[in-house]
Amino acid sequence: MVEHLARLTTGVPGLDAILGGGFVEGASYIVQGSPGAGKTILSNQIAFSQAAGGHPVLYVTLLAETHDRLFQSLSTLSYFDNMALGDKIKYVSVFQCLRDEGLDSVVKLIREETQRQSAKLLVFDGLLNARDRAETELDVKTFVAAIQSQAAFVGCTVLFLTSTRLQESNPEHTMVDGVLDLSDELIGERAFRRLQVRKSRGSAALGGFHQFVINDDGVTVFPRLEAFLPAPSIHNPPSSARIQTGVSGFDQLTGGGLPEGSVTILMGPPGSGKTSLGLTFFSLASASQPALYFSFFETPERLLMQAAAFGLKIKPLISSGAAEIIWNPLTENIMDKLAHQLLDAVKLSGVRRLVIDGISGFERAAVTPGRLVEFFASLTNELRALNVTTIMTWEVRNLFGNAGTSPLPDISALLDNLIVIRTEKKDSTTKQLISVLKLRNSAFSPSDFELKFLASGLSIASVDESGTSQIEEG
Ligand SMILES: Nc1ncnc2c1ncn2[C@@H]1O[C@H](COP(=O)(O)OP(=O)(O)OP(=O)(O)O)[C@@H](O)[C@H]1O
Ligand SMILES: [Mg+2]
Structure with a gap:
């Protein structure tokens, strides 16, 4: 014994x-x-x-x-x-x-x-x-x-x-x-x-x-997170439920929304709508699906203003305790402190919807970038075990290009779903095209859709209907 x-x-x-x-x-x-x-x-x-x-x-x-x-x-x-x-x-x-x-x-x-x-x-x-x-x-x-x-x-x-x-x-x-x-x-x-x-x-x-x-x-x-949580702290059977994103038309594409308890990377260049999509997902917070927005860039005030521009009412959700925004400015952060703060908040409120905007906030806080993969492995494993549906934004400049020496590409292997937004400039108009590249255990439509920013909220439209010519590859 x-x-x-x-x-x-x-x-x-x-x-x-x-x-x-x-x-x-x-x-x-x-x-x-x-x-x-x-x-x-x-x-x-x-x-x-x-x-x-x-x-x-x-x-x-x-x-x-x-x-x-x-x-x-x-x-x-x-x-x-x-x-x-x-x-x-x-x-x-x-x-x-x-x-x-x-x-x-x-x-x-x-x-x-x-x-x-x-x-x-x-x-x-x-x-x-x-x-x-x-x-x-x-x-x-x-x-x-x-x-x-x-x-x-x-x-x-x-x-x-x-x-x-x-x-x-x-x-x-x-x-x-x-x-x-x-x-x-x-x-x-x-x-x-x-x-x-x-x-x-x-x-x-x-x-x-x-x-x-x-x-x-x-x-x-x-x-140190990967030493503290070498394996998830609890075991939940995987869920087959779907969690809606709130983006009109998008959930039909993915069979009802994101798989519950999955981790999604939302990639896109600056200004492509990552935060808007994250806020839309966040705004579906409720007493049974508490939400957390873990932000590094925008302050809570700016997030609320941005949400209001799409008619999203987040303030009442925050007052009722269904939603919480945690903002850590990109100053001298400690990666493990951030992770413990995040996980503590998730456990405290039983968070089911989580937005991390964006993962470079963790990357910048890393003293030894070599451990990012292990760090994210233990963070995402724990979030899955806690049955949290997570969207992490990842700002990329050159979508299909080489991201250089950044260790982040290794991290994408740890994720369940990959959604990409591309900015397309044609003539005098700029369009955001969204596509799903990977979705855990699910069928999905791989085509490009246009992401529309309307006063009534975000929605997607098929590229043909919206009048855009087919996107050229390469
Ligand atoms: N309120 C505070 N906020 C932040 N840092 C503080 C605060 N009070 C003390 N410190 C820091 O704590 C450190 C002093 O720690 P402490 O006296 O325990 O050191 P020590 O290891 O016992 O040193 P020594 O060998 O000289 O006895 C200093 O570096 C000081 O900057
Ligand atoms: Mg002393």
């Missing part, structure tokens, strides 16, 4: 999932990273979360001054609670004890305080300084082992914070049960923080890097 170890939850959004449920109770960890990487903010967040859950914490520092400056900087964070200080979280400096009496006395002092406090969590902020004080490697080993064994004895979890990146051959590394690495790096002009679990005994952690942010709420980690 597989044993499940008791866990100490961190209270840090995203981190428990990465650690496989939290830290192992009574185990010890090194939290390492360069100055400013976030070790103190992270470990205090865990401490306050434990204290809020009624578990006493001992926070040991090597600060020469009082803890007032530490409290001052922590007081700007939402998790900070003055009331928890002293009673639930006890801050102790062992600076003097270490200087005057050495490591042995520090061990003794920590043992006494841990017992007095009945601490469930011990944070030792400054392992590096303890290392400096140690005369030989053996001393450090003895110190860490002593803290570890007394903590394990009383079921207290230990975090050793250190600001140098310890080599894996360092004795501390081999002794502790886990190592968390926090880093703050530059890629191009952009700085980003990421976390890696380098070692985790007794449990499988999500491997690789996970981006995180520090803001007024402290640390929030965004588990």
Whole structure:
């Protein structure tokens, strides 16, 4: 039988999932990273979360001054609670004890305080300084082992914070049960923080890097999506139902609409009507089919104006809670943050109609574009499993041309349906021609149709009827 170890939850959004449920109770960890990487903010967040859950914490520092400056900087964070200080979280400096009496006395002092406090969590902020004080490697080993064994004895979890990146051959590394690495790096002009679990005994952690942010709420980690969701979180039998797009005439072409729970890519050049079509699909939101418009380009206000131009009434749907618009401007986004935000919103409202306008918003947020295919595979698999019918727009300049080195073409293999809009200029008129290139498990009409933008909404007309000559290929 597989044993499940008791866990100490961190209270840090995203981190428990990465650690496989939290830290192992009574185990010890090194939290390492360069100055400013976030070790103190992270470990205090865990401490306050434990204290809020009624578990006493001992926070040991090597600060020469009082803890007032530490409290001052922590007081700007939402998790900070003055009331928890002293009673639930006890801050102790062992600076003097270490200087005057050495490591042995520090061990003794920590043992006494841990017992007095009945601490469930011990944070030792400054392992590096303890290392400096140690005369030989053996001393450090003895110190860490002593803290570890007394903590394990009383079921207290230990975090050793250190600001140098310890080599894996360092004795501390081999002794502790886990190592968390926090880093703050530059890629191009952009700085980003990421976390890696380098070692985790007794449990499988999500491997690789996970981006995180520090803001007024402290640390929030965004588990790398393809590691977090290697397979869909639930299993729904595939549906044979159809979901209407609302584009007049289009649903007849596709046997009643898009297959429920399928993912559609809507490709087209700028201004060809991708957003208009997405809004039409979105406007069929109802209490039984909640809709989400996940936008990167247009603001909610502009989307509402654009929808109103086709007579689509979206405001009442938003007021009633049937529809929601989430807008993330194309600034410094984090791809996994976007994905978690999207999936959380989908689950929260039971979204059945989803528009992502457009997928380049994710692509631009990718720090390592090489993982886009895996990322989209796990995102779309999850959306299908949740039975969400999704339209993702994809802006292309040269429809049948080579899209260069962009990894997006690989992504099209992951999709169920492909709809293309082309802009055709003839004489002095511009027409939008729409065609279905792929439709999951369905027959469809492969011809081109004209996409018409009427005050009463979008509709399609056959190319011959609308008076356009046959489109030339090539
Ligand atoms: N409210 C806030 N919003 C955004 N970032 C913040 C906020 N408060 C602090 N930070 C960032 O958190 C970082 C400080 O983190 P912290 O003090 O936990 O680092 P550390 O790893 O403990 O560093 P050291 O090794 O020097 O002790 C700084 O980089 C600072 O920019
Ligand atoms: Mg610190």
